[in-house]
Amino acid sequence: MRKKSVHPFQSTDNDVKKEVNTENLMTNLSNSYASDLLPSKDDKDLTKCFLLQVVNILLHYIEKTFDVKSKILDFHHPHQLLEGHPRYFNQLSSGLDVIGLAGEWLTATANTNMFTYEIAPVFTVMETILLKKMCEIIGWGETEADGIFSPGGSISNLYGILVARYKQYPEIRTKGMRALPCIVLFVSEQGHYSVKKAAAILGIGTDNVIEVKCDERGKMIPAELEKNVLQAKRKGQTPFCVTATAGSTVFGAFDPLHNIADICEMHKLWMHVDAAWGGGLLLSRDHSYKLSGIERANSVTWNPHKLMGVPLQCSAILIREKGLLGACNQMGAGYLFQPDKLYNVDFDTGDKAIQCGRHVDIFKLWLMWKARGTYGFEAQINRYMELAKYFYKVLKKKDNFKLVFDAEPEFTNVCFWYFPPRLKHIPKGFERDQELQKIAPKIKAQMIEEGTAMISYQPCGDKVNFFRMVFSNPATRQRDVDYLIDEIQRLGKDL
Amino acid sequence: MRKKSVHPFQSTDNDVKKEVNTENLMTNLSNSYASDLLPSKDDKDLTKCFLLQVVNILLHYIEKTFDVKSKILDFHHPHQLLEGHPRYFNQLSSGLDVIGLAGEWLTATANTNMFTYEIAPVFTVMETILLKKMCEIIGWGETEADGIFSPGGSISNLYGILVARYKQYPEIRTKGMRALPCIVLFVSEQGHYSVKKAAAILGIGTDNVIEVKCDERGKMIPAELEKNVLQAKRKGQTPFCVTATAGSTVFGAFDPLHNIADICEMHKLWMHVDAAWGGGLLLSRDHSYKLSGIERANSVTWNPHKLMGVPLQCSAILIREKGLLGACNQMGAGYLFQPDKLYNVDFDTGDKAIQCGRHVDIFKLWLMWKARGTYGFEAQINRYMELAKYFYKVLKKKDNFKLVFDAEPEFTNVCFWYFPPRLKHIPKGFERDQELQKIAPKIKAQMIEEGTAMISYQPCGDKVNFFRMVFSNPATRQRDVDYLIDEIQRLGKDL
Incomplete structure (x- = not known):
């Protein structure tokens, strides 16, 4: 493919642009920004050019993959991949999910799996970096937090409740629910139905999900929560978790997180925040105050595939206390997670997941963040x-x-x-x-x-x-x- | 793009092929087979041509999506989509996952979600058709079976055990595990670790997963299973499910399914078959006998993303009794699953899932099946x-x-x-x-x-x-x- 060093679109004359043929389109894009692409600007040719260049790179990769003369992999240790990228998120640009799309095309072409570092080294490291970034944005910068990308907000909420239960009752893993008292959790009547679904799956039972009344705007009423907690205790039930909602599905309501955190602290309850929909608002300095108190949560669900416009699926569960997620879920399968590997096996994140094979959801988010910046x-x-x-x-x-x-x-x-x-x-x-x-x-x-x-x-x-x-x-x-x-x-x- | 009606590759002279330039490559592919592509044949140009044509179609779609003058959707009822495709799987060709890759690129470009028919009509119908196809291959052609695509084999196994528990104890949904006796399940010592993981998640507890001894080849010993079932009963435990393995992870062993089915029938246990890895062997008339007895299972995990080479993720859980999956998982969220829609809401399959939003994993499988046939x-x-x-x-x-x-x-x-x-x-x-x-x-x-x-x-x-x-x-x-x-x-x- 012929390459030119001069960018052909510096002319502002639309008619000139229109006449650029496909071959000329395949040129250097280095002077373009994500914000020049559809739909931010109505520049179909540039968008096409960008995607064709992506495809060119992918086709080259495919050819190389099938070439027996090429190395099967070019191994780097996690620390090597972590070095040298100080400007990961420093770019001031804004764009559109054509970038996310390109990321997804690349992911599909790589067709790998998140279970171990050796299989997906770059993606595993990207996940670590972005989870850290998201935890910092939540306000957990001081602690060593943890997390994982899951196949959607419902599964992330399930993770939150799963880890909450494990933290209180580590014996749950081996003994099951019958060894526990009658545990109950709380969610507002406007909370997402996945909380009840999780309770059914986890063997807690939907009867043990107590719905807390909301005000007319759809926000959980803290006094009602407190009343419900006390009532449950009087009935001999054992409260263990509150799921607050930051951005409810129907009304877009934000529960008062500080008030809920106060109640959780007083009664020693795990505080999970379902910010699947509202989490993205943390990126807006004008609006992030609506999630004030989220830094006091023990776990947070945040779906970049919603407000941030990342292609489906891209959902994170973030856990404030490091190590819990692994302790709760690991089974240490010998055939995947050998301790005698040549690299730092902390990057084998697969055993934290409730899945075994796990789709790569991180690259498109990483690429979008890099292209447009916070x-x-x-x-x-x-x-x-x-x-x-x-x-x-x-x-x-x-x-x-x-x-x-x-x-x-x-x-x-x-x-x-x-x-x-x-x-x-x-x-x-x-x-x-x-x-x-x-x-x-x-x-x-x-x-x-x-x-x-x-x-x-x-x-x-x-x-x-x-x-x-x-x-x-x-x-x-x-x-x-x-x-x-x-x-x-x-x-x-x-x- | 210029189109020719004559296929340029009919000459068998390799040198002639090599000189075809990129533009000529963008021609009619109708005389090519999936088996002409990399790596079945070393035809880089044709593979490139194929993928560039895919991209061309996708770029056209992207332009149209952003065009406010185009219809936002062109609605068809499920029955309309089901008509007129008698040759869905009848093509005799063989190829390679470049087809699956094209399917994944298209899926990413559509960027939709499986929860309701209105949002993903074609994909929802494709899922219904392929689930039916897979159930027929298992040997459930006579019954009305059911199923869903999940984010991987571990989650599919979790579904199997979840539905097994619900079938025996429907009160589990509302009352939780504490309302149940001490239920136990059985899996061979060579079974996948996701069975234990599922037991931990579901609140059953890993202590209540009983590992059955295998022979030297890694197959579950039926006499040992029977002994373990009887032992558990004597100890006051309540057996409810056996997970047999068809294609174990390490040895590739097939448990003796007929013998296990006999024991399950005698003791009224749910039989789940984890054929995540081995399921694809059902497509081989020479080797499918190794899974003989799978037709007697109540549920089956089968991952097309393994032996069948479909890009990750593509895993199915198949349930022999229709209706159970929905009954077990549905929460009927008002904002998604309105009963007063204009179409047959049986196609709103989202509420069968433990997820809410669900990635489209079906199209690449459908495309591969169409391209190469069984x-x-x-x-x-x-x-x-x-x-x-x-x-x-x-x-x-x-x-x-x-x-x-x-x-x-x-x-x-x-x-x-x-x-x-x-x-x-x-x-x-x-x-x-x-x-x-x-x-x-x-x-x-x-x-x-x-x-x-x-x-x-x-x-x-x-x-x-x-x-x-x-x-x-x-x-x-x-x-x-x-x-x-x-x-x-x-x-x-x-x-």
Whole structure:
């Protein structure tokens, strides 16, 4: 492939760009930023050029892999890989998940497995570095924390509760739940259903998950938590864990973490924070205060595949106390985790996992972080927050929309009803609700059939079916928000 | 991109092929087979051409995604997608995981999620079809079976035990393990460690996993299983499940499934078969008899990412009784699984999973199956078996190698020691073992440092560190086997 040292896109003339042919596109990208790619800028040619260069590198790798003359691997020790990268996260740029996509293509091409360092040396080291980074952002910089990437937020939450139980009762591993007292855990009624699922899987039982009442905004009420803990104790149950939510699924609510941490400390309960959805907000200096207190948690779930826009799957479970995760899960299989290896086997992280083989989820995150830096993530997340605020303000002015909770959104979730004209004058009550609950499903069905937009709806408690708008798509602009509102009115006005 | 209707590679002259330039390569591939690609044939240009065409399609998709003028989705009902594909698996061709790689690139580009049909309609339907196909191959064609793709064999085994427990004790979901008697399960001492890991996670406890003795080949001894079951009952424990292994990790052993099924039937125990590694052998008409009896199992783990060469991750848990998986795991979250949708919500398979978001692991398998057909998989697997036999025969003839078990391999695992000349005359016993155990780690360390080959070793029971050769790499040829043997001798002869 011919290479030029001059960047062909320095001209600002769009027509000139358009005429650049494919071969010219395959040139030096060193003057481009991630923020020049789709959808940040509408530069299809540059995006294509970038991805074709990625593919070129991958094709070269594939050829080399099948060449018997090449070395099967070029081994480096973990400490060698850790050296020499002081600017891992120092780049000021912002971009888009085309980078994440390139990362995923590369991961697929490498087709390796996270269980031991010898099999995935670079990826294992990247995981160690990024887990440390994430722990620092949470506020655990002083301690030696730990963690692992798992196949999703539900599994990460399961890890949190699993380690919580092990910390209190290490005998659980060998003796099982029958050796334990009747342990119970607490989660808000707005918490994610994966907490109950975990309780069912872990043999705790969903009856032993106590749902704590929320305020009208969907936040756990600390006084209710305390009341529930005391009640459980009086009933002879043994509280061991509270799962707080930072960014609830439907309302985007943040539980008051400091108040919950106080209660956990007083009653010696493990505090797990499910920040699968809200964790990304820690990267925004304007908004991270909403997770204040998360540094007091014992474990945190944080999914970069949500707010940070990393391709699915990319979820981390972070544990404040180092060593617990390994102690809880290791089985020391002789065929994988030989102690007599030639390198520092601390990097054989596989035995911390509840899996054996484990997909490489780290590289795309590492590449995105390197391409855009923390500032890049921050800028994008702040933009989502601005969009949510804009959306809220527009809806508030419209007669035929009603917000489920009427206050500026704390997160990018905005929940609302649409009232077709014929319902507007029916007084609030059972009769109106009966009609209103049919509106959202009908509008959505219409949208799906026509393929014009996609928005979620659900009932919640005494609230009949309402729409939930969420901003986490980097391609979304104000005009798309306006379009959605018009579309709902168009499809709903005669219902 | 210019397209030609004539295939440029119909000439058999290799020199002519080599001169085809990149642009000409981007032509109609309709006359090519998966078996024309690397590493089946050494055709780098065609492989490159194939992957570039894949990328072209993906780039077009990316452009379209970001185009606000295009439909956000083009909805089809599940029954529409199921129609019109009678030849899904009927193609006679054989190839290589470059196809799987293309599938993974496409999956990454689509970046969707398996939880509901509306979000991943095509992938959800593909999963249904392939699960059915795999159940038929197991021998459950007559029943309505069920299953799901999970993030790996360990999680699939966990599913098996989870559903086994639920079937016997549905109250486990709500009440937890404390409401159950002391339940125990059985696995051979050669079974995978994920069974114990699952017992620890599920709150059963590893003490309640009873290891059944194996014969010298690594197969569970049915009489020992029966003895252990009776012993447990006498001790007041309640047996509920047996995990048989079809293709053990180290020896590649197949437990005698019919004998185990007899015992399970007699004692009313759930029979789970861990065929993570061995499942692929079902596709070989010459070798599938080794799994005879698997059709009597209640659940089966089968990882296409192992013997079938699908890129990681791709693991299925198959459950013979339809409905159990959903009943065991569903939580019916209102925000995802609304009953008032416009389509048949049976295809919203997400609530069967222990996950919420779930990576799309199905497309690459579907694409590979379509490209090579069952016959293609069979041919490749038979070739692995031939290689294992060849390797065994060569080792048997060599003075300084000793097989751990001296008989023609049943699977592609071949376990052996290398004896450096200085150890050959030390008589069998403790002293020799002390020296022998250091040999494999030293040879492997040397291989890793030089990057010449990669082979696993481990101790097992009273057997000190031995090498385990496994054939599952489609690029391996007899010459590579010869090379490995020479390499071990070169690195080991002076140790």
